[in-house]
Amino acid sequence: MIPFNKPYYSGKEKKAIAKAMDTKILTGESEMLHQCESFLEKKYTFHRVFLTNSCTMALEMSALLATILPGDEVIMPSYTYVSTANAFALRGAKIVFVDSKADHPDMDENGIEQLITPQTKAIVVVHYAGVACDMDKIMSLALKHNLLVIEDAAQCIDSYYNKRALGTIGDIACFSFHETKNIHCGEGGFIAINTMNLAARTEVIRNKGTNRSAFTRGDVTKYEWTDLGYSSMPSAITAAFLYSQLENIDKVQKRRVKLWKNYYKKLKVLQGVHQIQLPVIPKYASNNAHIFYFVCSSAEERKSLIDYLKKNDIQAVFHYQSLHSSPFYKGKHDGRALHNADRYSECLIRLPLFYDMTTNEQELICAKVIEFYSNRNV
Numbered sequence: 001m002i003p004f005n006k007p008y009y010s011g012k013e014k015k016a017i018a019k020a021m022d023t024k025i026l027t028g029e030s031e032m033l034h035q036c037e038s039f040l041e042k043k044y045t046f047h048r049v050f051l052t053n054s055c056t057m058a059l060e061m062s063a064l065l066a067t068i069l070p071g072d073e074v075i076m077p078s079y080t081y082v083s084t085a086n087a088f089a090l091r092g093a094k095i096v097f098v099d100s101k102a103d104h105p106d107m108d109e110n111g112i113e114q115l116i117t118p119q120t121k122a123i124v125v126v127h128y129a130g131v132a133c134d135m136d137k138i139m140s141l142a143l144k145h146n147l148l149v150i151e152d153a154a155q156c157i158d159s160y161y162n163k164r165a166l167g168t169i170g171d172i173a174c175f176s177f178h179e180t181k182n183i184h185c186g187e188g189g190f191i192a193i194n195t196m197n198l199a200a201r202t203e204v205i206r207n208k209g210t211n212r213s214a215f216t217r218g219d220v221t222k223y224e225w226t227d228l229g230y231s232s233m234p235s236a237i238t239a240a241f242l243y244s245q246l247e248n249i250d251k252v253q254k255r256r257v258k259l260w261k262n263y264y265k266k267l268k269v270l271q272g273v274h275q276i277q278l279p280v281i282p283k284y285a286s287n288n289a290h291i292f293y294f295v296c297s298s299a300e301e302r303k304s305l306i307d308y309l310k311k312n313d314i315q316a317v318f319h320y321q322s323l324h325s326s327p328f329y330k331g332k333h334d335g336r337a338l339h340n341a342d343r344y345s346e347c348l349i350r351l352p353l354f355y356d357m358t359t360n361e362q363e364l365i366c367a368k369v370i371e372f373y374s375n376r377n378v
């Protein structure tokens with residue numbers, strides 16, 4: 001079976017973990033933790049980076065930082081992962097969903113302004129597959145209406161909008177190092193802070209609502225409960241594993257982009273003949289090759305294709321189920337139809353893409369997809 005994903009290993013993880021164990025300081029702001037944070041700040045020019053135990057946790061921290069209160073409204077796409085919305089629902093926010101674009105699962109920037117009310121506090125942007133939303137449009141809307149912008153950049157490591165790293169443009173950004181992402185540590189992530197006055201609070205929120213970090217630095221003489229918070233500081237073991245991956249990021253990205261482009265080149269023959277929609281990368285966006293997806297012409301077609309590939313020992317998968325139709329939120333949604341989000345829920349398929357994938361494996365996958373379509377009536 002060619003799996004959908006195989007977690008990447010740099011081969012340096014075990015040595016790095018052993019070194020972290022030798023320091024005998026596995027908790028708190030360890031040397032390895034700072035090493036990862038500085039690496040990310042320097043390479044991508046974030047104002048401040050705080051590693052967390054997941055992107056989900058980073059999103060929950062961002063909802064606290066945004067001081068979301070019951071009744072506040074938060075605008076975000078419906079076609080996203082549960083964590084994007086759950087983080088704000090936990091604080092009592094009303095989630096206002098925007099449809100996706102016809103040519104891309106990213107939220108339709110032109111559908112946002114009509115949803116803004118006096119209760120709106122924030123816009124949460126999700127860059128699907130690491131492909132940027134039109135951030136100039138979104139940032140100018142936010143400025144005009146005095147809203148915070150939070151980037152769910154879970155899939156966006158090493159991706160850019162007009163040469164600016166994703167996650168550096170909004171006030172706050174949340175990234176994931178879950179094992180399914182390009183670079184990972186099993187479970188992990190970080191919150192990036194670009195609005196200077198939020199950094200001090202982030203440090204407290206990550207450390208259980210205490211000023212323990214300041215105490216460790218010697219800035220205060222005792223540590224106390226000073227705010228709400230979470231326990232979201234990864235151990236030195238996790239950070240050591242992560243650093244041994246970050247060091248290889250350019251190598252990982254080069255391989256993934258090559259595999260992605262090869263998929264595109266091989267499958268282009270299907271576009272136009274069959275009603276499938278290949279991925280679109282807008283001029284302002286780079287491609288970090290997080291996902292290779294395409295959109296089938298119907299739910300039936302997608303199901304048949306997934307079954308066909310499975311019979312041929314290839315694991316292809318669908319993706320999000322629109323949150324406005326989810327069991328938890330459909331009764332709370334305002335009833336607007338979001339046709340594009342539903343279409344991506346029903347018709348989008350993702351093909352295997354991982355660092356260790358061989359050229360032969362990829363040839364086989366492409367051949368089987370093309371074979372599937374040539375057996376169907378046009």
Ligand SMILES: *Cc1c(COP(=O)(O)O)cnc(C)c1O
Nearest residue numbers: 054055056081083154176178189
């Ligand atoms: C992966 C992902 C998350 C969740 O990340 P975790 O690190 O697993 O919590 C959230 N949002 C999006 C868009 C994702 O792709």
